[in-house]
Amino acid sequence: MYLDMMFVLAVTALLLSRAAAQQVYVLTQGPSPRPQCAACRPPATPTYRFSSFSFTQTETYRYATSIAPPATTKTYAAPFAVLKTLLPTSLATTTWGSWSPNDTAATDTADPYGQAAWSSLWAWASPPNFTTTGIYSTTVSPTAVPSSELVLPPADYFGPTDCYTFPADFIFGVAGSSAQIEGAVAMEGKGPNLMDVFARPGIADNYVTNENYFLYKQDIERLAAMGVRYYSFSIAWSRILPFALPGTPVNSAGIAHYDDLINYTLAKGMIPTVTMLHFDTPLQFYAANVTDRFKDVLIGYVNGAYQNATFEDAFVNYARILLAHYSDRVPVWFTFNEPLLYSDNGASINSVVKAHARVAHYYKDVVRGTGKIGVKLNDNFGVPRDPRNDSDVAAANHFNDFQLATFWNPLVLGEDYPDAFKMTIPDYVPLSAGDLSYMRGTCDFVAVDPYTATVVSQPPGGIADCVINASSPYFPYCVVQETNNTFGWNIGYRSYSYVYITPTYLRTYLNYLWNTFRAPVFITEFGFPVFGEADKASVADMVFDTPRSLYYLSFMTEVLRAIWEDGVAVMGALAWSFADNWEFGDYRARFGMQVVERETQTRYFKKSFFDLVAFVRDRHPNYEAA
Structure with a gap:
């Protein structure tokens, strides 16, 4: 008994000496606690009796509540009529047609930005197995969602038992990205980008995907009918600037498309948030060799060409065009999506952090925007395999620093890159004191896509040996990543390859982010592909996606607990994704809350969509006006 007590005291001291909310294994005995039973203890012996029987069970039902059209529209900057004066007077706007490999050659060859030049971009890109066999070729007029589609499914027997509410300003919405939907x-003047040539043998293409370019009004109509408040999407750089670089013409069709998309979102009572670059780098930054996109990279998984010497200035130019046209109606901006994953080397990181800081200053200091701006990062939160083992804790800190502090040290705290990055990437570009002063506070929040968690420990030979050996199988994170705990159990229900339901780790993660970077936390993507969903025999089976509901409701419950029990400022949560889409080479990974029937482009709401929206609405004190 004495030894057991000493063990508990030792664990308690250890907990107090390390970061709050750390995952620690503490042995317990006896039945699981049931605190909800304290006020209703039944008698020790039941009383049995007969009664007359009849089928009197009552089942309640309700409909999803649509977002109401707004009475007024809030603005966050001056309109384009004013902000256009900030753009170069020489900036031209033009139109182009569409392209296919069988097109007759255009004749305006003397124009460096004419139809012939634009078509030659696509000929050079040579997208593999190119097809234009979509159903639509013009914007589809929306139709109201029938009430028969909006009846909530039967509630699960076991559900959340919390009594918390979200703060009145908590952001809740859904997300998608241009290349994926x-x-x-x-078509209509869009130039080629990395995602358009991503297809290769065995990899599905994104030439048609969800045809959201033509069906965006219907998609927005369906989101509003479900009661979604925020719609987060990305803009395709190559649809705005087909030739990518400063001084090249703006595509008027692209500008008009996103302008109408934003206006329709607002007209349906929703609020838009925009990502400027979601992996779809224009191909011009690959210079003469477009196959460089497949070369081995030092840091990420794909070469996003951020290291190109012209990238930083070109991105800032593109961002200024977006801000001039749309910042009056968009309250939240994300410059980059998960840039670490598409960074080649140290120069890539340098381009991203400096480009972001310049855009943020332009938005705040020149545009005078009153909204918020940041960069959204990836990180399947690293937790130590054994939190009582100092080397495992060091591995977890190294893993998270490399992915997060590399960006948020300079952009949030005004501090230098972490040692985890500097010791691993020998060609990193040092930041001066002036750089850090300029960058500090240019992220209004820390935005992260926390799909799951990863159990980490030291690699063979330790971190120090790994970081100097780029051929190590553990490089560049230089930790062992696992999906099971110290007792051999997976840390959660597994779905598609790497995603596990890990709600308790989410709360730990939120504590880590808030207490490390001292800025509001924004969950900008979180989602769950049900295992084997693509193999289900019918739509009826696909839409009954209880594991996804468990994922969303458990995660949102932990968000509430982090807010109220830990004092963490969680700004909002955007669910990924509002519909099944192209997951960068795969249509079988179903992250969507709607089934998309590819032959007809028909959408069907899944159970999880109803469950998630109802969970938030039932706990949001001011949902309609949020």
């Missing part, structure tokens, strides 16, 4: 890749 739009299709129409070589």
Whole structure:
């Protein structure tokens, strides 16, 4: 008994000496506690009796509540009529047509930005197995969602038992990205980007995807009918600037498309948030060798060409065009999506952090925007395999620092890159004191896509040996990543390859982010692909996605607990994704809360969509006006 007590005291001291909310294994005995039973203890012996029987069970039902059209529209900057004076007077706006490999050659060859030059971009890109076999070729007029589609499914027997509410300003919405939903890749003047040539043997293409480019009004109509408040999407750089670089013409069709998308979102009572670059780098930054996109990279998984010497200035130019046109109606901006994953080397990181800081200053100091701006990062939160083992804790800190502090040290705290990055990437570009002063506070929040968690420990030979050996199988994170705990159990229910339901780790993660970077936390993507969903025999089976509901409701419950029990400022949560889409080479990974029937482009609401929206609405004190 004495030894057991000493063990508990030792664990308690250890907890107090380390970061709050750390995952620690503490042995317990006896039945699981049931605090909800304290006020209703039944008698020790039941009383049995007969009664007359009849089928009198009552089942309640309700409909999803649509977002109401707004009475007024809030603005966050001056309108384009005013902000256009900030753009170069020489900036031209033009139109182009569409492209296919069988097109007759255009004759305006003397124009460096004419139809012939634009078509030659696509000929050079040579997208593999190119097709334009979509159903639509113009914007589809929306139709109201029938009430028969909006009846909530039967509630699960076991559900959340919390009594918390979200803060009145908590942001809740859904997200998607241009390359994954739009299709129409070589239509109405859009230039080629990395995602348009991503297809290769065995990899599905994104030429059609969900045809959201033509169906965006219907998609927005369906989101509003479900009661979604925020719609987060990305803009395709190559649809705005087909030739990518400063001084090249703006595509008027692209500007008009996103302008109408934003206006329709607002008209349906929702609020838009925008990502400027979601992996779809224009191909011009690959210079003469477009196959560089497949070369081995030092840091990420794909070469996003951020290291190109012209990238930083070009991105800032593109961002200024977006801000001039749309910042009056968009309250939240994300410059980059998960840039670490598409960074080649140290120069890539340098381009991203400096480009972001310049755009943020332009938005705040020149545009005078009153909204918020940041960069959204990836990180399947690293937790130590054994939190009582100092080397495992060091591995977890190293893993998270490399992915998060590399960006948020300079952009949030005004501090230098972490040692985890500097010791691993020998060609990193040092930041001066002036750089850090300029960058500090240019992220209004820390935005992260926390799909799951990863159990980490030291690699063979330790971190120090790994970081100097780029051929190590553990490089560049230089930790062992696992999905099971010290007792051999997976840390959660597994779905598609790497995603596990890990709600308790989410709360730990939120504590880590808030207490490390001291800025509001924004969950900008979180989602769950049900295992084997693509193999289900019918739509009826696909839409009954209880594991996804468990994922969303458990995660949102932990968000509430982090807010109220830990004092963590969680700004909002955007669910990924509002519909099944192209997951960067795969249509079988179903992250969506709607089924998309590819042959007809028909959408069907899944159970999880109803469950998630109802969970938030039932706990949001001011949902309609949030």
